[in-house]
Amino acid sequence: MSDKNNQTEIIKTGTILFLITAVAAFALAIVNSVTAPVIEGNNAKKQAAAMKNVLKDAAEFSQLTLDSQIDKSVSAIYSAKNAQGDLVGVCVSVTSSGYGGDIDMIVGVSTDKKVTGVDIISQSETAGLGTKAAEPAFKDQYIGKGKIDKVVKSGAKENEIDAISGATITSKAVTKGVNTAVSAAEEVLAKEALK
Amino acid sequence: MKQAFAIVLSAILTQNFVLVKFLGICPFLGVSKKTETAAGMGMAVTFVMAIASMITYATNHFLLVPLHLEYLQTIAFILIIAGLVQFVEMFVQKSMPSLYNALGIYLPLITTNCAVLGVALLNVQNEYNFIYSLLYGTCAALGFSLAIFLFAGIRELINEKDIPKPFQGFPIALVTAGLMAIAFMGFSGFSI
Amino acid sequence: MNTNKNLSVVINGLVKENPTFVQLLGMCPTLAVTTSLKNGLGMGLSAAAVLTASNVLISLLRKLIPSKVRIAAYIVIIAAFVTLVQMSLNAFFPDLASQLGIFIPLIVVNCIILARAEAFASKNDVLSSALDGIGTGLGFTAALCIISTVREFFGFGTIWGISIYADKIAPIAIVTMPPGGFIVLGLLIALINYIAAKRKGDKAS
Numbered sequence: 299m300s301d302k303n304n305q306t307e308i309i310k311t312g313t314i315l316f317l318i319t320a321v322a323a324f325a326l327a328i329v330n331s332v333t334a335p336v337i338e339g340n341n342a343k344k345q346a347a348a349m350k351n352v353l354k355d356a357a358e359f360s361q362l363t364l365d366s367q368i369d370k371s372v373s374a375i376y377s378a379k380n381a382q383g384d385l386v387g388v389c390v391s392v393t394s395s396g397y398g399g400d401i402d403m404i405v406g407v408s409t410d411k412k413v414t415g416v417d418i419i420s421q422s423e424t425a426g427l428g429t430k431a432a433e434p435a436f437k438d439q440y441i442g443k444g445k446i447d448k449v450v451k452s453g454a455k456e457n458e459i460d461a462i463s464g465a466t467i468t469s470k471a472v473t474k475g476v477n478t479a480v481s482a483a484e485e486v487l488a489k490e491a492l493k
Numbered sequence: 494m495k496q497a498f499a500i501v502l503s504a505i506l507t508q509n510f511v512l513v514k515f516l517g518i519c520p521f522l523g524v525s526k527k528t529e530t531a532a533g534m535g536m537a538v539t540f541v542m543a544i545a546s547m548i549t550y551a552t553n554h555f556l557l558v559p560l561h562l563e564y565l566q567t568i569a570f571i572l573i574i575a576g577l578v579q580f581v582e583m584f585v586q587k588s589m590p591s592l593y594n595a596l597g598i599y600l601p602l603i604t605t606n607c608a609v610l611g612v613a614l615l616n617v618q619n620e621y622n623f624i625y626s627l628l629y630g631t632c633a634a635l636g637f638s639l640a641i642f643l644f645a646g647i648r649e650l651i652n653e654k655d656i657p658k659p660f661q662g663f664p665i666a667l668v669t670a671g672l673m674a675i676a677f678m679g680f681s682g683f684s685i
Numbered sequence: 686m687n688t689n690k691n692l693s694v695v696i697n698g699l700v701k702e703n704p705t706f707v708q709l710l711g712m713c714p715t716l717a718v719t720t721s722l723k724n725g726l727g728m729g730l731s732a733a734a735v736l737t738a739s740n741v742l743i744s745l746l747r748k749l750i751p752s753k754v755r756i757a758a759y760i761v762i763i764a765a766f767v768t769l770v771q772m773s774l775n776a777f778f779p780d781l782a783s784q785l786g787i788f789i790p791l792i793v794v795n796c797i798i799l800a801r802a803e804a805f806a807s808k809n810d811v812l813s814s815a816l817d818g819i820g821t822g823l824g825f826t827a828a829l830c831i832i833s834t835v836r837e838f839f840g841f842g843t844i845w846g847i848s849i850y851a852d853k854i855a856p857i858a859i860v861t862m863p864p865g866g867f868i869v870l871g872l873l874i875a876l877i878n879y880i881a882a883k884r885k886g887d888k889a890s
Binding site: 512513514515516517518519522564565566567568571572575604605606607609610611614615618657658659660661663664665666667668670671672674675678 | 709710711712713714715716717756757760761764765767768771772787790791793794795796799859862863864865866867868870871872874875876878879882
Binding site: 311 | 749754768
């Protein structure tokens with residue numbers, strides 16, 4: 299008798315727990331169907347705005363397939379065309395490892411292999427020091443330059459970058475990302491030119 | 494190989510779960526009055542985090558992602574962890590009574606240790622494969638154990654000292670943890 | 686009379702049993718996200734929303750949930766609300782969501798929420814549970830706002846992103862780094878202990 303009681307109790311308990319979970323999952327599915335497209339739209343908008351920001355002449359972007367020669371830290375390359383349909387450069391999504399974790403950034407490179415702009419998409423650098431990498435005072439240094447040879451404390455010459463004071467590792471990480479992006483862009487642009 | 498080494502070093506030292514990432518603070522402050530209990534908690538957490546990393550990876554990779562149910566991650570992971578903790582408790586109690594006597598009282602507390610759920614979520618976020626997930630989970634837990642053990646050692650000494658009244662108890666412990674965190678920041682100089 | 690009692694439930698959670706400064710619960714987000722007032726407020730309100738919603742639902746279901754599996758049931762309910770908050774933040778406040786990062790899903794294991802579910806909502810009616818959730822939630826939010834204001838002021842020289850002295854004097858950046866979190870919270874609790882002890886002394890004499 300008590301065994302039977304026990305069994306029904308287990309079944310009842312299990313059913314209630316299952317019902318709660320099922321209702322929760324169902325409610326989440328509904329909310330997800332509302333929020334998922336909004337989140338996707340946000341991300342796409344952010345990406346597009348960032349690309350436009352680093353390559354101002356561009357009007358239209360199309361994603362290129364990555365071949366095996368390109369460095370693994372490059373996650374995507376987009377070719378950019380202006381309103382007339384001429385190739386003006388490429389945008390490279392690249393990840394570099396900084397002081398507090400990965401730094402995701404987009405680098406615009408023109409057809410003459412000069413950097414047209416750098417935008418930090420996400421980073422977890424030290425607040426107040428490394429986060430200054432996202433400010434124009436630092437990242438606009440790259441504009442018009444090609445590959446960077448050296449990160450210096452101050453008084454940068456051609457192909458050099460002034461480090462953010464107190465955040466040398468971040469400065470070097472961003473520079474490494476930019477250099478990788480320029481190399482990747484050189485490969486892609488060489489191929490595009492053959493077409 | 495290089496990535497594996499980077500994961501080990503960052504999980505234990507440069508990105509220490511407790512002192513840099515602020516995960517697992519409740520047990521860090523709550524169970525650190527004595528070095529023995531701290532060591533016990535560390536062992537229990539390491540055990541659960543290693544297993545949890547594997548199971549949550551498998552659940553996410555073979556169940557949630559193929560079914561496009563990523564939004565159920567939080568619910569699924571916390572249920573797995575709660576169930577796992579219960580299961581480990583029963584298993585250890587039956588098969589390893591001596592270990593149970595040492596760890597028993599800490600096991601139920603682990604469900605609400607955010608380091609465990611944290612590592613499961615970070616494994617997904619960092620897109621680690623099975624081996625790296627296991628490695629990261631284990632090493633993050635070792636980092637937790639290291640921090641809590643050192644912290645307990647310092648607290649044992651502090652308790653014998655004459656501390657200003659408003660600072661007694663948690664405040665001095667928090668300031669101590671802050672100083673430890675400064676020491677751990679020194680490891681950040683290693684960049685791999 | 687009745688409103689008095691309701692008010693006291695709210696005040697209790699807000700001041701007397703403040704989850705952060707008095708009960709020392711939910712320490713992880715308290716330390717991790719309080720680098721700026723915006724983040725502190727966002728985290729506090731998200732947790733308060735989850736706490737109130739889960740308190741109400743658990744109180745409604747308190748006679749239905751078998752006591753043996755109640756913790757599991759509470760966890761499912763809390764996790765569901767947390768996921769709701771996470772999705773909404775991702776969709777409508779993407780910047781805040783990326784700042785708070787992993788600490789949004791980690792609201793699930795915030796001990797405050799489970800503690801209130803077990804200690805209050807499972808034993809009381811819906812209205813008082815809701816009020817308890819609001820009181821405790823706002824207490825948590827208030828604590829987070831205080832800590833984050835202090836850290837933002839000293840660490841960035843700003844409040845709510847508005848520069849106070851940042852252009853003139855270099856702020857103490859370490860206050861916003863992990864060690865600063867521990868030390869600022871320790872000093873604040875010591876200050877509260879000091880004030881409480883002093884008030885007690887005044888009353889006694």
